Amino acid sequence: MLDIKFIRENTDLVKTALLNRNAEANVDELLEIDLQRRTSIQEAEGLKTERNVSSKNIGALMGQKKFTEAEAAKEAVRKIGERISVLNEQIRELDERIRDIVLCIPNMPVATVPIGKDETDNPVLREWGELKTFDFEPKPHWDICEKLKLVDFERGAKITGSGFPVYTGQGAKLQRALISCMLDLHTADHGYTEIEPPFVCNADSMTGTGQLPKFAEDMYHIPGDELYPVPTAEVPLTNLYREEIIDVKNPIKLTAYTPCFRREAGAAGSTNRGLLRLHQFDKVEMVNFVEPEQSAEQHEILIGEAENVLQLLGLHYRVIELCTADIGFSAAKCYDIELWAPGVERWLEVSSVSNFGDYQARRARIRCRDENGKPQFVHTLNGSGVALPRLVVAIIENNQNADGSVTIPQILRPYMGGLEKLA
């Protein structure tokens, strides 16, 4: 959430940012309501001062047993009280209207984020590894998954619905191996603390990280209990410190595996076949809490940690920076990592690494102390480290052999009981 004071004092900047994002918000109405609010507060507080003084007076009069005078004073204060009630009600309403608008205003992209009209304007920053060449026609992963019985899409659709794959046998084990491997890497080499959070969160948490209220349609919802299956571990991890003042002298770095649940309404179709786009998928996530001055630097470290996963798996990838039109709602700056999948002949997004600045921290009221001991909002960052299904697609399609088997990357073999090939 943006600071209302910032919006008030930098209205043109905010409007430009909205324009660059192709987003809309009623900033003028917001400022009008904000002004009304402050005016009402000033009147109410003036009256409260009067009331406080008068009430003390009444106490004194009562003490001196001047009951007649006390009664007259009581009557006067009662009238003030009535006006205060009216104003309080006004302020409450205005607060709510302000909140409704502000919660739906996206973050300001940092100044260096490239301005663009859509995802075709995302610059490629770097590429790692080499394009794999084959002396046969590489197959798409769904063929391989079917032949090797790694995933049962039909039965997943039967027991739940499309987009809910059933991993079977070596396919299931590969999921577990990847999760363990990535968590081990982040905890052992990147300084993370492993967390196993709840897989459903309440509405306050969803609001804290920015999923609610604007993106309610994207999430599953359990109505009786007002809970939401997590769309990403970012939600429980970031909200761990909601409404707290924490010490981030050393960055707090948390990692967690969770399944992720997304409705992905309207996403069905041939371009999303197989494991490319799912309603439920596994992901290892990294979340950082840092002092404001550190977040830009930490963002570069974080993207490196995500890249490291792919380097160790020996996968060809590229890093792109999202332009203003493509950057996420809560993000100030965002890198995506894409893996090349030779079977489907596409770059697949497997990680999104974002710096949120104080946007989430202000929503979730996550603070730290500055050098003077005063509370200030922390900066939050997160990155996928990484999402499983498309990673599995890339591993399977890049490592497939002419005989139909799939060579398992060296680093995963200890996690696969020493197995060298899926066959």
Next chain:
RNA sequence: GGAGAGAUGGCAGAGUGGUCGAAUGCGUCGGUCUUGAAAACCGAAGAGCCGCAAGGUUCCGGGGGUUCGAAUCCCUCUCUCUCCGCCA
């Protein structure tokens, strides 16, 4: 799910309807003392909002009520603890 108890500052823990933003202890920070440290002693320190500022205002789990005035009285919700039931 049933019964009971509770929720106060970083933590522990007092609190009479007005003098309570709140005793006290611990912890934290600064100082004195010391070669240095410990101990002792002295001192400092909550958060939000409004305001250029001075200052004002609100906050004792959340919401509502009574009252001129509520941490204190009433209602309600949430959460925690204890016991019972159920259960991986």
